[in-house]
Amino acid sequence: MSRLFLSSLSLLLTVGLAGAQPPRVPKNFFQNRQALLKKQEQAAKNNAGVARKILRRMLQTEMSLAFQAREVSVGGDGRSTEQWVKRDPKLGIRRESIKPEGILLIDDRRRQVLVHQKEKRYQESKSQLAEMQKHLQEALRGEGGMLVVELQGTDTIAGRPADVVFVHLGPSGMGPSRRFWVDRETGLRLRMEERAPDSRILSNTYYLSLELSPNFKPDDFVPPPVPAGFRRILDNQKRYKTIEEAARDGVTVRQPTWLPLGFNLRNIMVAKAAHPRTTLFWGNGLTTLSLVSIASPMPPLLVRLLKGAESGIVQPPKGERSYTWKTSEGYCLLIGNLPDDQLKRIADSVK
Amino acid sequence: MASMLDCKKIQEGLSEYIDGVLLEEQSTATKAHLRSCAVCTQIADELTQTSRLLAFLPRPELSVSFEQKLTARLAGQALRPKPITLGEKLSAWWVRPRVRPAVASGLAVAALVPVVVFFTRPTVAPPSTPNTESVAANTEVEQVMQEHLSAKTSEVFGDSSGVLLTASLTERESGS
Numbered sequence: 001m002s003r004l005f006l007s008s009l010s011l012l013l014t015v016g017l018a019g020a021q022p023p024r025v026p027k028n029f030f031q032n033r034q035a036l037l038k039k040q041e042q043a044a045k046n047n048a049g050v051a052r053k054i055l056r057r058m059l060q061t062e063m064s065l066a067f068q069a070r071e072v073s074v075g076g077d078g079r080s081t082e083q084w085v086k087r088d089p090k091l092g093i094r095r096e097s098i099k100p101e102g103i104l105l106i107d108d109r110r111r112q113v114l115v116h117q118k119e120k121r122y123q124e125s126k127s128q129l130a131e132m133q134k135h136l137q138e139a140l141r142g143e144g145g146m147l148v149v150e151l152q153g154t155d156t157i158a159g160r161p162a163d164v165v166f167v168h169l170g171p172s173g174m175g176p177s178r179r180f181w182v183d184r185e186t187g188l189r190l191r192m193e194e195r196a197p198d199s200r201i202l203s204n205t206y207y208l209s210l211e212l213s214p215n216f217k218p219d220d221f222v223p224p225p226v227p228a229g230f231r232r233i234l235d236n237q238k239r240y241k242t243i244e245e246a247a248r249d250g251v252t253v254r255q256p257t258w259l260p261l262g263f264n265l266r267n268i269m270v271a272k273a274a275h276p277r278t279t280l281f282w283g284n285g286l287t288t289l290s291l292v293s294i295a296s297p298m299p300p301l302l303v304r305l306l307k308g309a310e311s312g313i314v315q316p317p318k319g320e321r322s323y324t325w326k327t328s329e330g331y332c333l334l335i336g337n338l339p340d341d342q343l344k345r346i347a348d349s350v351k
Numbered sequence: 352m353a354s355m356l357d358c359k360k361i362q363e364g365l366s367e368y369i370d371g372v373l374l375e376e377q378s379t380a381t382k383a384h385l386r387s388c389a390v391c392t393q394i395a396d397e398l399t400q401t402s403r404l405l406a407f408l409p410r411p412e413l414s415v416s417f418e419q420k421l422t423a424r425l426a427g428q429a430l431r432p433k434p435i436t437l438g439e440k441l442s443a444w445w446v447r448p449r450v451r452p453a454v455a456s457g458l459a460v461a462a463l464v465p466v467v468v469f470f471t472r473p474t475v476a477p478p479s480t481p482n483t484e485s486v487a488a489n490t491e492v493e494q495v496m497q498e499h500l501s502a503k504t505s506e507v508f509g510d511s512s513g514v515l516l517t518a519s520l521t522e523r524e525s526g527s
Contacts, residue, residue: 055508112501125498126502128502128504132504132506134420135506154388156387156527157388157389157390158357158358158387159387159388167508170414178508180508191390206390208358208359255405266502269498275491279495279498283502283506284506285508286506286508287503288499288503288506290499290502292495294495296491299491299492301492316496317496319492319499320499320500332493333492335496
């Protein structure tokens with residue numbers, strides 16, 4: 001009985017399947033898929049567009065808004081500093097350390113002064129704000145170069161809604177990245193994170209308090225006079241805009257024949273100190289690459305870090321990752337937050 | 352912006368909050384703050400993880416004879432004669448006769464030596480030792496790094512907090 005039932009069932013199934021058709025692909029399946037991809041592409045473009053708008057607003061706000069903030073910076077090693085940041089669009093910027101005490105940095109748009117109480121150091125250099133203003137104009141004109149920006153979502157910093165924008169060099173350009181938490185209301189950066197190419201956090205900076213349009217003291221942005229007994233370090237370096245300009249002045253410059261995309265020469269600095277040195281600075285809007293050629297033997301610190309080798313990657317305690325090597329005149333140091341293999345490739349191409 | 356002022360205060364009490372020893376009022380305030388602050392939440396998460404890891408560590412057990420040994424050691428120390436200090440030896444020597452005039456003449460001669468040396472020393476500066484040279488060369492690396500970080504602040508998406516972070520390294524390394 002059951003055998004008869006199973007046979008009839010299998011017969012019915014065979015007949016049924018014979019008549020069955022393979023599932024049909026809807027007529028407009030491929031068109032729909034293409035439309036979906038296009039939509040995704042458009043969404044990514046819109047995302048980048050919104051992210052760029054947020055960053056543009058952030059940069060404009062920082063250059064136009066007067067504020068005072070209590071800021072914390074945490075380094076990659078977990079050490080932290082706390083400082084007061086005062087910024088006035090016309091007068092400049094003042095950073096005064098709270099933890100540890102005794103470090104003051106004032107940039108009054110003409111010069112930058114760093115006063116270090118413990119080291120009794122008074123260091124003067126060229127204003128970086130003026131230089132930044134120039135780069136900012138380039139960025140606002142859309143000459144950002146190779147930087148990729150993405151809106152990653154929203155977050156809340158101390159109860160304030162903020163847009164999270166990720167700035168990096170794209171999947172092909174392995175390199176450093178920064179993430180900004182931009183205040184929706186004011187457009188100010190409430191938090192910023194800098195990462196190394198291997199995703200290690202290099203620094204994390206955020207505000208503990210923020211006051212808009214505060215009443216600054218009249219001398220807040222005036223560099224103080226050199227305190228008695230302090231070592232005054234003057235910026236007596238000569239700067240050139242181009243390699244040709246330096247060459248006309250008789251300066252021979254070592255330079256690489258290969259650099260990652262997006263890096264532009266910012267300037268060349270020549271220091272005629274006891275050990276003459278020439279430094280080339282490149283920037284890509286996000287980070288800086290420095291190539292220093294020094295006419296003196298390699299210092300013991302670098303020799304020790306190289307462990308007897310003639311060249312290699314070093315990480316000095318007070319600085320960024322570098323590649324160093326001995327030359328016929330002395331040594332070279334290539335400093336930058338880039339992957340080790342890229343640092344080596346740049347160094348190998350230096351002529 | 353008033354709530355932004357709270358972060359530091361909240362972070363100071365996070366460890367107690369995780370251990371559950373905060374007063375109820377403070378604990379509620381911390382909980383509310385953590386709901387809205389990503390930075391403090393991250394720190395709280397890290398502290399919780401550390402706390403969990405510590406809980407896995409074995410607890411040291413005291414040996415049965417620990418108390419007996421400690422009592423015996425303390426008793427031994429109390430009974431041992433007190434050693435004579437250097438100060439006591441010197442004061443005993445100072446009260447001996449003829450010591451004071453001899454020391455006074457010695458000090459007078461010692462005070463004259465630097466004066467004589469100052470007026471008779473050669474005018475040529477002594478050559479710098481290899482040690483001071485190496486310190487200067489190491490400072491050169493620091494200066495180069497400072498210049499690099501300073502240049503970095505002029506990039507559009509850079510910031511000057513890095514300069515301060517590096518400038519403060521010396522102080523923090525020396526333990527202040």
